[in-house]
Amino acid sequence: GNSVTQMEGPVTLSEEAFLTINCTYTATGYPSLFWYVQYPGEGLQLLLKATKADDKGSNKGFEATYRKETTSFHLEKGSVQVSDSAVYFCALRTFTGGGNKLTFGTGTQLKVEL
Amino acid sequence: DAGITQSPRHKVTETGTPVTLRCHQTENHRYMYWYRQDPGHGLRLIHYSYGVKDTDKGEVSDGYSVSRSKTEDFLLTLESATSSQTSVYFCAISESKLGGPGNEQFFGPGTRLTVL
Numbered sequence: 001g002n003s004v005t006q007m008e009g010p011v012t013l014s015e016e017a018f019l020t021i022n023c024t025y026t027a028t029g030y031p032s033l034f035w036y037v038q039y040p041g042e043g044l045q046l047l048l049k050a051t052k053a054d055d056k057g058s059n060k061g062f063e064a065t066y067r068k069e070t071t072s073f074h075l076e077k078g079s080v081q082v083s084d085s086a087v088y089f090c091a092l093r094t095f096t097g098g099g100n101k102l103t104f105g106t107g108t109q110l111k112v113e114l
Numbered sequence: 115d116a117g118i119t120q121s122p123r124h125k126v127t128e129t130g131t132p133v134t135l136r137c138h139q140t141e142n143h144r145y146m147y148w149y150r151q152d153p154g155h156g157l158r159l160i161h162y163s164y165g166v167k168d169t170d171k172g173e174v175s176d177g178y179s180v181s182r183s184k185t186e187d188f189l190l191t192l193e194s195a196t197s198s199q200t201s202v203y204f205c206a207i208s209e210s211k212l213g214g215p216g217n218e219q220f221f222g223p224g225t226r227l228t229v230l
Contacts, residue, residue, distance in 0.1 A: 004156075036221075043118075043204055043221035044157070089156060093217075100145070100208060100217055101172075104156035 002027045006090050006105035013080055013112050021075040021108045023064075023090035031092040033057075033066050033073040034102070038087045047075075047088070080112045117141050118222040120205050126228045133192040135225050137205030139185075146188040147206040147219065148172075148180060150199075157204065163188055195229045202226050 007022040025033065032051045036044040048057030053068035062077045073090060090105040117140030127133050137146060145164055149157040149172075159172030161180040169180050177199060179191045192199055205222040 043223045044206075045221070046218055049218075100219070101159060101162070102157075102219060104158070106154055106156040 002031070002092060002094060002103045004090050004092055004103055004105035006088075006108050009087075009107075009109040011108060011110050013110070015082055015112055015114055016079045017112075019075070019077040019080045019084075019110065021088055021090075021110070023073045023075065023105060025071050025073065025090075025092050027071075027092050027094065027103075029094065031094050033064070034091045034093065035062070035064055035073070035075050036089040036091060036104075038089065038107070040086070044089065080110070082112045082114060085110055085112045118205060118207060118220060120203075120222040120225045122225060123223065124226045126230065127195055128230050129196055130194050133195050133227065133229075135190045135203055135227070137188045137190070137222060139188075139207050141207060141209070141220075142185060143207040143209045143220075144185075145208045146182065147208075148178075148188065148190045149204045149206065150174065150201040151204060151224070152201050160190065160203075195227075197229050200227060200229045 003026045005024050034049045035047040037047045038044050048059040050057040050066035053066055056065045064073050064075045087107045087109045089107045091102045093100050093102050119138045121136045147162040148160040151157050158174045160178050161172055163169045163182040181189045203225045206219040208219045
């Protein structure tokens with residue numbers, strides 16, 4: 001079956017530090033890959049996505065590249081801010097007769113300190 | 115922001131009682147989903163709907179049922195709540211099945227359910 005593995009948190013960084021959150025996946029076929037972000041007390045929001053191999057998704061300074069050869073989709077940001085503190089979920093999507101289904105990783109909490 | 119509301123936002127109930135959670139959307143999206151979020155598990159799909167009266171099971175459907183009598187409403191029912199169903203429940207919607215920007219899933223704000 002499909003699965004997503006993320007690095008465990010919490011990840012604690014100082015403001016302006018470089019961020020990497022690792023994500024690897026197992027899936028049949030050619031899934032689309034996503035990063036979602038959850039701020040405290042809120043639902044999930046789509047951060048970025050990539051739909052085929054070698055695609056790079058980017059948004060708000062975050063980037064991730066779909067690497068089919070390593071089955072990875074690592075999230076990176078060059079300079080984090082306190083406002084980036086949240087839980088980040090890697091997910092993959094497959095299609096069925098009943099709509100698109102997302103399989104999520106367990107989430108990685110990011111804490112950014114001044 | 116996608117127009118998705120969930121009610122109630124918080125609920126405390128006792129073991130063995132029935133509980134119904136409501137998801138309401140104003141986007142006229144065809145697909146609706148119920149997830150539960152638990153520490154160490156991320157989000158797991160409970161049930162989903164691909165149209166009015168059309169529903170199917172997700173990976174953790176035992177103990178839950180759903181109904182969708184109108185496009186805008188998707189109800190999740192715990193017939194007899196158990197402590198293992200203490201969780202945060204999220205509803206999501208998506209517009210189209212394949213391709214294009216319409217296939218993004220948008221999430222509601224969540225319902226925190228505690229079963230004592």
